[in-house]
Amino acid sequence: MAAARIKGIQDLPEERRPAVVPAPDEAVPAPERAPTSPVLTFHDVVARYGPDAGTALNGVSLSIARRGHTAVVGPSGAGKTTMFSLMLRFLHPTGGTVRLDGAGVRPPGRPSVGP
Numbered sequence: 030m031a032a033a034r035i036k037g038i039q040d041l042p043e044e045r046r047p048a049v050v051p052a053p054d055e056a057v058p059a060p061e062r063a064p065t066s067p068v069l070t071f072h073d074v075v076a077r078y079g080p081d082a083g084t085a086l087n088g089v090s091l092s093i094a095r096r097g098h099t100a101v102v103g104p105s106g107a108g109k110t111t112m113f114s115l116m117l118r119f120l121h122p123t124g125g126t127v128r129l130d131g132a133g134v135r136p137p138g139r140p141s142v143g144p
Contacts, residue, residue, distance in 0.1 A: 067092035068130060069116065075124030076111050085111040088125070 069092070076086040086108045093099050101109050114120035115127050118134060127134040 066095065066131065068095040069093040070128045071112070071115070071125065072128070073125035074115065074122045074127060076108075076115055076120055077123050078111075078120070086115075086122075090125075 071089050071091050074086055074089045075084055077084055089108070089112070101112060103109055111120065115122060115134070116129070
């Protein structure tokens, strides 16, 4: 019985998803980059989780290579999660710059509805 259900699922036609294309005003050309240029850089980054909160990161600068492996290690409270939150734009720096592939990581624009 279970094998028949699995076979039935495997025989379902594959769903096609439409390609996601950014709106023309959101499209950003890929920057020219050298194979040895860093993929991610933090320069004097300061981050807080609120206007009245203390600094979670203060003056952090680093470059992460395009190839290879990078480990971010440290004790609890050292700022590892904050760094990843900045990389993923869950949090925005209150000072300094975060660059991904040479382009500044900035907050997304205000969403709009309609044309």
